[in-house]
Amino acid sequence: MIMENVMILFNETSGKDKGRELAEQFVEYAKNHGQTDTHFLLEQVGPDCDSKKTVEKAKAEAIDTLIFIGGDGTINHNVEDFKEELPHLKVGLLPGGTVNNMARVLGIPMKFEAAADVILGGVTRKIDYGMINQKVIVSTMTIGILADTAARISQEDKQKYGKLIFVKNFFKLLAKKKRYRLDIKTEKEQWQGKTQLVTVTMTNSVGGYTNFDDSASPDDGLFHLTILPKLNFFKLAFYLPKIILGKIYELPDIKYMTAAEIRIKSMNEKKVGTRVDGDPSEDLPIQMNVVKHGLTVFVPES
Numbered sequence: 001m002i003m004e005n006v007m008i009l010f011n012e013t014s015g016k017d018k019g020r021e022l023a024e025q026f027v028e029y030a031k032n033h034g035q036t037d038t039h040f041l042l043e044q045v046g047p048d049c050d051s052k053k054t055v056e057k058a059k060a061e062a063i064d065t066l067i068f069i070g071g072d073g074t075i076n077h078n079v080e081d082f083k084e085e086l087p088h089l090k091v092g093l094l095p096g097g098t099v100n101n102m103a104r105v106l107g108i109p110m111k112f113e114a115a116a117d118v119i120l121g122g123v124t125r126k127i128d129y130g131m132i133n134q135k136v137i138v139s140t141m142t143i144g145i146l147a148d149t150a151a152r153i154s155q156e157d158k159q160k161y162g163k164l165i166f167v168k169n170f171f172k173l174l175a176k177k178k179r180y181r182l183d184i185k186t187e188k189e190q191w192q193g194k195t196q197l198v199t200v201t202m203t204n205s206v207g208g209y210t211n212f213d214d215s216a217s218p219d220d221g222l223f224h225l226t227i228l229p230k231l232n233f234f235k236l237a238f239y240l241p242k243i244i245l246g247k248i249y250e251l252p253d254i255k256y257m258t259a260a261e262i263r264i265k266s267m268n269e270k271k272v273g274t275r276v277d278g279d280p281s282e283d284l285p286i287q288m289n290v291v292k293h294g295l296t297v298f299v300p301e302s
């Protein structure tokens with residue numbers, strides 16, 4: 001497949017800080033694999049960059065393809081910046097983060113050359129993303145123990161210890177038994193009560209574990225909402241087989257809903273934060289809506 005004008009977006013502050021190197025590597029790889037007439041533009045993105053200028057440049061250069069280098073947080077920020085332009089663009093993913101939920105769900109390989117081959121292969125799939133208030137969500141939103149766990153972990157710790165640091169902090173917080181009193185409303189039903197954990201996913205993957213919810217897919221037009229009122233360590237161990245099989249929605253102590261719209265507010269906490277795609281996001285109250293098939297992504301041939 002011939003791509004005419006390609007913008008490669010890299011972020012030097014995420015993952016293992018090899019963004020520019022990977023961007024240059026991709027250009028060389030693409031040119032060696034038939035993309036000799038393609039115009040490539042390398043753009044750094046991130047907190048210190050002017051995203052409006054990047055979008056304007058993409059319009060001026062008639063960009064038809066964006067390539068995101070990084071993990072879910074980077075994908076989130078890039079979708080946020082380009083959301084008005086996405087209907088006319090194709091998106092390639094070169095995984096470079098710690099977890100890479102989105103890439104794993106779409107079957108995109110973690111190895112650079114194999115991921116580059118997926119983009120050059122030219123097969124695309126339309127998938128969903130969502131809005132949480134005025135911000136974007138591409139994979140996962142958490143409230144409660146998972147959000148609190150992640151909030152305590154620095155980027156350096158993530159890079160140094162990987163997933164183990166999440167597990168260690170999770171069990172530390174589990175022992176504290178903190179619960180939130182929430183009011184959760186969808187277009188079909190309402191739930192009120194105390195909970196230790198709320199997870200909203202747009203795919204079947206959470207934290208890089210790709211079989212969290214086998215009923216979810218990235219193009220079904222739905223949020224998949226899991227409410228765990230009370231996390232009991234012994235029950236968790238008992239339910240592990242179902243969790244491993246991706247049937248979290250069958251657990252008796254869990255409230256499970258699917259919805260295209262969700263509204264969540266706190267009933268007593270002064271401030272309750274959320275984490276979206278691995279980064280701190282909006283405080284409650286929040287309104288969430290699915291943008292069905294809003295993203296066209298290169299995927300492996302099935």
